Structures are given as structure tokens and as C-alpha cells.
Amino acid sequence: MKGITSLEKKLSGLEEKLKKYREVLLANLVMIGEIPAPTSDENRRVKFILNRFDEAGLTDSSIDGSGNGIGVLSGKDNSEAILINAHADTIFSAKIDHTMQVSSNSITGPGVADNSLGLAALVTLPYILENMEVELNRDLVLLAGVKSLGRGNLEGIHFFLDNNPFTIKGAICIEGMQLGRLSYSSIGMLRGEITCRVPESYDWSRFGDASAILTLNEVINKINDIHLPKRPRTSIVMGSIVGGTSFNTIARDATLGFEVRSESQEVVERAGETINDIVLEVSSKTGDQVELDIFAKRTPGGIPYSHPLTKCARSVMETLDIEPRLAPSTSELSALIDKNIPALTLGLTMGERTSKTNETIQIEPIYKGLAQLIGTILAVDGGYCE
Amino acid sequence: MKLVEAKKKKNLTISLCLPTLNEEKTIGKEIIIFRSELMERYPLIDEIAVIDSGSEDNTLEVARNYGADTYLASDILPNLEPKRGKGENLWKAIYQLKGDIIVYVDADISNIHPRFVYGLVAPLIHREEVKYVKAFYDRPLAFSGNVRASGGGRVTEILVRPLFSLFFPDLTAMIQPLSGEYAVRREVLEQIAFPIGYGVETSHLIDVYHKYGLEAFAQTDLDKRVHENKPTQALGKMAFGILQTFIKRARALGVIEKAEHETILRQFQARQDQYEQNLIEIVEEERPPMIEIEEYRKKFKK
Ligand SMILES: Nc1nc2c(ncn2[C@@H]2O[C@H](COP(=O)(O)OP(=O)(O)O)[C@@H](O)[C@H]2O)c(=O)[nH]1
């Protein structure tokens, strides 16, 4: 624990020192954020990121077979590596205006928190470490992972984990918000869409009662009636709904996007089967086509609360006066957990209106968020977290 | 970057001037990007100065916060009677800023990129004979909301290009004669007069052309420029200022013989079913070449 004490010393004052990098970090943030990167179309953004890795002198950087951007900052002993991951994709179509707006205290724009700030930290990290003359023992592998969100289903990071040459001792996923977030476990999850269609051969003499929306409504009511246990904690998120075209034409199709989340894998699976039964039942009763498409699953897992990595992160947070908020995750963290790599997800700053085009982050807390990230990296690098 | 080395070798200093009037929405981003890319990472520019016409929003606070030097135009050369307009700010920058090269960039650009500066100074650093570098942009008028990629704006295409075609055909080689982004050597800037308003770009082109010939110009492709689109009546005022500048020069150079002009712009506006005429006085006053100002000669020992 002596090492940790000296680490605490390093941390004090770090937050203040990081202010010097404000323009470089924010310029990266703005430039990255203004390049649209909808899931599966992240190429332009990844190229920019690679360019930054090159400029920082990371000679081993490359784009891998899945389109991920990877930078490697070599350590003194490069037999082991630490992975820092930030997903490169956003939920925003390339058609919307990606202008970032900078005021004195905040930055606003689509995806600024999720995850342009994470990416900006990723590309600025080598610059900061070099400038502060910090040399790590282990390799620092910087991954801007593609095809992460929604139907992307973590394809980028899965590809990386299956094909990379490194011995990864620990991983940190970074997200723009919220500072204090500490995820170290993944919950069970199942994500899918249910689409209802009025068949082409529909008998229009059945006046009035046909509508894909009505059919979907029936499905939704039945899902709502599924009995969910209080423990293990479980929920079904009705996330989105799309359907129909105008006021006065019968909706030909309607789609529900949903997610089942639970601490128990068994409960997730049972809920999945029940939803499948509901779909079959409603389909045969109404004569409409009802289809269930499940395109993403996660199994629960992760390191325990008492794991040295979690402990390290908590003590770094405590030193920096950050109140940890423990929350399980279903994103890249679960891909790492599947590979038995001790991993965490950390947030970098405070912000609001996630997933809206006027998503906003605060600038001031970023220094704390970065200090936390660098502190945790140093702790892992020092070998205190295994 | 090679450019930084070349600049050092030639012992040049470069100042960036951002003229502002109520630009809190865009100024922060411009400063962050120029400071990060062209001061911290690659030390290409030596100062970033915002010269303001008396903004009523947070322009100056945001600019200061991100580390730009900020000035009120009226505080520079306070012994002169203050005048208001963008041209005034550009003129006063010659006195206030140190650089051998001054780069002007409008503060209302939302898709700002470091090439807006390095693209403009590169020809001046590499080629001795170039004195004035002007930006040009992509032409498509793709609208999205009220923001568009502005190519040759309406005033350029309807007024300036036809005028140049009539009287200064050489100058039609300028793809974007009115663009607010250009880099110029001090020795040129101090020798030319500055209209205080929208005539400033037009006068520069005519005066530099007259003094140094077309060879003194270079143009740089800056890809796209996105900024807010102006209503037509505002363009009318702009055109009025430009015309005054133009006529003054055309007459002095003997291109047009006799052309007296008014300084009242008459526009119509409809109110319910009545039309009323709006009389707007626009006098495109001019500042003399800076070299004629005594304080300037003292400060720069000329
Ligand atoms: N209109 C106007 N613009 C000014 C003034 N002082 C500085 N500016 C700046 O000059 C730049 C160009 O102004 P703008 O009116 O947008 O001209 P445009 O871009 O040619 O349409 C912007 O950065 C303004 O903030 C002024 O007194 N009037």
C-alpha cells in the first residue's frame, strides 16, 4: 500500500495541472464531435483519431479489420498492456447538424458527452502524458471502438478482443458522463425489436379495426403484464416506438424497441421466452404479421466490489473528492467481462440532455475526471490493482 | 510542421485578428481551435486578438476566458474620433498587433478549422512576392435550416462580380472577393486606406491591385464556410457601402468620370397594405493608410 500513498501524492495537484491542456482537449473534442459517426459509419471519425495518434508519435497505431482505431503508447516493459476504450459511434444520423457550440462553461452538441468527450480524452492522453513526462511501465493501448451501440452490438470491441496481440492486464472504458460513475459489473440483457405488419392481402371490408399500431398496442399491453420479480432486480424498458405515416391512413407497420435487463440470466431468458409466446399469440389472434428480432444479449458478470481494481478506482475517487455512484453496465464493459479482463467504466464530467441534439457537458469538472482517469491508469500501471 | 520551421527561419511574426460584434456563439470555438492547433501544438501564430465593436453579448468574456487578447476598437488610438464598423476594427488591428503578417478571420464561422489560418499564411511564408492571400470556398448553396455553405454570396454575384467585370476585369480572378478571411503583410496594410464598413474587402482588392499588380495576390481553397445567412435587406446595406467604396476608387483612377453619389439608402417595407420607404444613412467613411498616423510611425519606428 506504500505505492498507493505515493500515488495519492501525485494525484494532489494533478487536477490543477491538467487545466493547462484545456484548449488542446476541447479542440479535439470539438473536431471529433463535428465529424458524424453513426453506428457502422464511423470511418471518417476514426481516421481523424488515427491522425491524432500519429501526430502524438504513436508509431504503432492502425485501423483494424473491423474499423477500430487503435493507438499504442509503448511502456518500458511492453510484455503487458492496459486498455483504454471509448466507443467511436453515436446515435445521431449524419444528416443532423453536428455543430458544437462552445460557451465559457459548457459545450453543446449532439453526442458531445456520448462519446466525443471520451474520444477526446483518449486522443489527448498521450499528449498529456508526454508533456508531463510520465512514462508508464506497461503499454497503453487506446481503442476507439466502432459498431458499439444499438444493433452494432459491440462488434468493434469484440473483434479487437478476439484478434489483438496484447496481454491486457486491465481495462478502463471512458464515457463523457457522469463524473462519479463507477461500473465494474454487467447485468443480463436482451435487446430486440417487435414489428407488426398488416398483411398486403388485407381484407379491407374489415372496416376500421385494422392497424399495425393497434396490434403492437396489444403486444405492449401483454408485455406490460409480465410478472417480474423484485429480486433479482429486473426491468423491461420500452425504449422506442415507430409506426404509421399520417393521420388518416391505417398504419401498415409499427415497431417497438425494447430491452429486458436483470441481475439474473435466468430471469432474462424466461422473459425472452414469454415475449416470444406473446408475439405468436397476438399474431395468430389478429392475423397480422408479428415478428420478434432479438439482436443483442449480455450475460451478467464482472469483478466483485472488493476487487483490487475497484478498490483502486474508489481510492483514487476518494482522493479527488468524487462521490462514486455504482451502476452496472451493458456496454463495452460486458465484452471485457466476457474475456475475463478486469475492467471498469468511468465518467469524465457532468452534463445533461443525453441523446438529445442539445446534449451539454460542463467544462470545469473535466479536470477532475481526467485526473481520475490518469490516477487509475497509474495505479493499474503500478500493479496495485491485481 | 514545415511551415513553422520556415516561419522561424524567415524570422516572421504572425498575428491573428478576429473582428467581432455579438459573436458569443462562435468565438469560443474559433479561439480554442486556433490556440490548440496553431499555438500549443504547432507554434505558428504569435498572438490571437479579438477586436470588438462593442458587443452586447458575452463575446469578450468568452474570448478572454479562452485566452485571447481582447480589445475594444474604440480603446485603440483613443485620440482619434471612434467610428463603427468591421473595417474600423481591421484598420486598428494594424496599430495594435505586432505581427509582420496579419491574418483576418471573421468571427461568425461555425465550421472553423485550423486551415483557415495556415492555408492563408503559407503562401506568404513560402513566397516573397505574394503580399495578399485571400480565401475562397466551395460553391454549393446547400441549405440546412438557416445555415448554408456559403460560396459566392449574393452580393458577390449580383454586385461585385459584375462591377469588376465592367471596370477591373483582372480582379474577376478573385473567386471570393468579399470573403472575410485573408492574410496580408504589414508593409502592405499600412499603405492602404480602410473603409470602415463593408467596403473594406473591395477597397483592398482595388488598392493592392493598383499598387502591386495582380501578382501580389494568392488565393487559398478553404473548402467550406458555414455561417448564418443574412436577410436581403441587410445585403442591400452591404451593397450600398461597397458601391460607395467602389465609386470613390473608380473615379480616383479615372475609370468612371463623373459620379456624384448620395449617402441615403432607400428601401421599402410593407406594413399591412401600405408601403413605406425607409431612409437609412450609410456613409462609408474611410481611414487613411495607417502609415500616415503619427502614433503608428512612433510605435513601429517608421
Ligand atoms: N456588421 C458588422 N460586423 C462587425 C462589426 N464589427 C466587427 N464585425 C465582425 O465582422 C465579421 C463579419 O461581419 P458580418 O456582418 O457577418 O459580414 P459577412 O460575414 O460578410 O456577412 C463578423 O465577425 C462580425 O462580428 C460591425 O460593426 N458591424
Ligand SMILES: [Mg+2]
Ligand atoms: Mg458573416
